[in-house]
Amino acid sequence: MKYVIGVDLGTSAVKILLVNQNGEVCKEVSKSYSLISEKSGYSEQNPEDWIEKTTLGLVELVEEFDGDVNNIEGISFSGQMHGLVLVDQDKQVLRNAILWNDTRTTKQCEEIYEVVGKQRLLEITKNPALEGFTLPKILWVKEHEPEIFARSSVFMLPKDYLRYRMTGNIHMDYSDAAGTLLLNVAKRGWSHEILNLFDLSPEFCPPLVESHMFVGNITAEFAQTTGLSETIKVFAGGADNACGAIGSGILSEGKTLCSIGTSGVVLSYEERNDLDFEGKVHYFNHGEENAYYTMGVTLAAGYSLSWFKETFAKLDAFEQLLEDIDEVPVGSNGLLFTPYIVGERTPHADSNIRGSFIGIDAAHERKHFVRAVLEGITFSLNESIEIFRNSGKTIDSIVSIGGGAKNETWLQMQADIFNAKIERLTSEQGPGMGAAILAAYGCDWFTSLKECADVFIQTSKTYHPIPKNVETYKNIFTIYQQVYTQTKMLNDQLIKFRR
Numbered sequence: 001m002k003y004v005i006g007v008d009l010g011t012s013a014v015k016i017l018l019v020n021q022n023g024e025v026c027k028e029v030s031k032s033y034s035l036i037s038e039k040s041g042y043s044e045q046n047p048e049d050w051i052e053k054t055t056l057g058l059v060e061l062v063e064e065f066d067g068d069v070n071n072i073e074g075i076s077f078s079g080q081m082h083g084l085v086l087v088d089q090d091k092q093v094l095r096n097a098i099l100w101n102d103t104r105t106t107k108q109c110e111e112i113y114e115v116v117g118k119q120r121l122l123e124i125t126k127n128p129a130l131e132g133f134t135l136p137k138i139l140w141v142k143e144h145e146p147e148i149f150a151r152s153s154v155f156m157l158p159k160d161y162l163r164y165r166m167t168g169n170i171h172m173d174y175s176d177a178a179g180t181l182l183l184n185v186a187k188r189g190w191s192h193e194i195l196n197l198f199d200l201s202p203e204f205c206p207p208l209v210e211s212h213m214f215v216g217n218i219t220a221e222f223a224q225t226t227g228l229s230e231t232i233k234v235f236a237g238g239a240d241n242a243c244g245a246i247g248s249g250i251l252s253e254g255k256t257l258c259s260i261g262t263s264g265v266v267l268s269y270e271e272r273n274d275l276d277f278e279g280k281v282h283y284f285n286h287g288e289e290n291a292y293y294t295m296g297v298t299l300a301a302g303y304s305l306s307w308f309k310e311t312f313a314k315l316d317a318f319e320q321l322l323e324d325i326d327e328v329p330v331g332s333n334g335l336l337f338t339p340y341i342v343g344e345r346t347p348h349a350d351s352n353i354r355g356s357f358i359g360i361d362a363a364h365e366r367k368h369f370v371r372a373v374l375e376g377i378t379f380s381l382n383e384s385i386e387i388f389r390n391s392g393k394t395i396d397s398i399v400s401i402g403g404g405a406k407n408e409t410w411l412q413m414q415a416d417i418f419n420a421k422i423e424r425l426t427s428e429q430g431p432g433m434g435a436a437i438l439a440a441y442g443c444d445w446f447t448s449l450k451e452c453a454d455v456f457i458q459t460s461k462t463y464h465p466i467p468k469n470v471e472t473y474k475n476i477f478t479i480y481q482q483v484y485t486q487t488k489m490l491n492d493q494l495i496k497f498r499r
């Protein structure tokens with residue numbers, strides 16, 4: 001039997017899957033790392049933590065593998081998007097990576113609109129200037145840490161840096177490059193127009209490759225440290241959402257994905273690169289050649305739940321925290337939560353807005369708050385689904401993945417709030433599975449990603465909307481949608497008190 005490895009370099013942890021030729025997950029390893037948040041709006045990670053934890057994970061995986069390591073033929077990657085890693089001439093990391101959920105760059109986003117023009121930016125990159133994207137982070141370092149910027153020779157995204165440390169080769173794939181605001185998404189090349197406008201040289205950007213492309217072997221040193229074979233083929237990999245889509249079979253028109261990780265996304269496959277969503281949703285290159293996807297993003301989806309757990313129930317596991325939410329009726333007895341705890345992206349691109357609990361009653365217990373958090377996150381994702389439906393898409397069936405797909409009540413809640421059938425897969429590790437599929441296709445086990453996905457991916461359970469709940473949630477959703485506008489001004493006034 002042959003095997004491939006899918007590495008998902010997430011925000012909360014690196015998750016590594018060993019998958020055989022039948023698509024069975026033979027081993028799963030997860031190693032977590034933390035976020036560094038110096039002040040409100042800042043979110044960083046030390047790239048060395050990614051290397052250390054991935055290496056540890058691979059060592060564990062190889063140690064517990066009872067087959068011949070030479071049969072582990074390929075490895076590929078899925079990575080948290082947009083994070084800026086800057087290295088110098090000697091490829092030494094110059095500062096912590098600034099992550100996708102860091103919102104310090106509102107001023108740089110305004111500068112991008114002024115310099116490029118909003119319409120032109122949309123024409124080239126298909127996306128608006130959002131704090132989370134990479135170009136604003138590059139401009140922030142240029143302005144605030146000029147001595148660091150002057151020493152930088154090339155930028156990378158998180159999984160590209162990990163792959164560089166494993167192979168010694170630097171590349172970036174189209175699906176991840178699409179989230180930098182430096183790529184001409186339709187023409188699939190770095191935008192020299194945008195690079196010139198910001199005085200950035202083309203050498204600052206890594207060579208572009210397809211996600212399934214072979215980009216080298218691991219170094220002898222990395223092979224020795226991990227126990228992997230030096231002959232293992234390394235394939236580029238993709239953005240976590242592109243990989244999540246591949247790993248959930250979102251490889252043809254009409255397929256929709258809901259992924260609840262640290263962030264939450266609703267994503268739809270697009271064959272075409274010339275649709276106009278006016279920047280209301282993200283429009284990126286897929287990990288499949290010449291395909292695209294559109295996507296709405298809730299910045300703090302799983303993060304809202306983990307924030308609640310860390311703050312109010314540190315010692316409980318997620319399973320314990322969620323064990324009594326079934327006792328709380330739909331609508332959490334009038335308690336409403338908005339998950340804007342680090343600002344928001346879709347539909348309100350607003351780095352200043354913050355979350356709220358509305359309707360706190362003396363009768364509410366912890367379980368009501370927990371259920372309200374889950375409902376608020378799901379309402380936020382439903383706003384993206386509404387945008388897709390309003391643009392003419394039919395969304396009646398959604399594949400749900402990510403940490404959020406671990407809980408049955410939450411899956412039923414998704415069916416009821418989205419008013420769509422929810423499919424849970426045998427593994428909720430969509431991005432890791434997508435990376436494994438890229439490696440399997442790269443190894444020529446299959447003639448297309450789709451053929452591989454058909455073998456590797458199975459639905460384990462389907463959740464159907466319950467009409468009575470759908471009706472209740474519809475009514476509460478209209479109240480939820482008002483909270484943003486009703487609390488916007490209050491939050492703006494509170495900014496000066498944030499640290």
Ligand SMILES: Nc1ncnc2c1ncn2[C@@H]1O[C@H](COP(=O)(O)OP(=O)(O)O)[C@@H](O)[C@H]1O
Pocket residue numbers: 010011012013260261262263301302303304305306318319322402403404405406407410
């Ligand atoms: N048992 C569980 N039930 C529901 N949600 C969970 C559970 N375990 C983890 N989560 C949620 O999943 C999130 C992590 O999901 P994951 O897909 O691993 O994220 P990432 O790829 O961003 O690292 C956590 O923030 C948490 O909110």
Ligand SMILES: O=C(CO)[C@@H](O)[C@H](O)COP(=O)(O)O
Pocket residue numbers: 010011012079080081082100101132179240241261262263264265282297
């Ligand atoms: O910023 C985005 C997408 O634009 C995020 O989806 C990141 O890619 C992080 O993903 P998770 O760690 O939540 O999976």
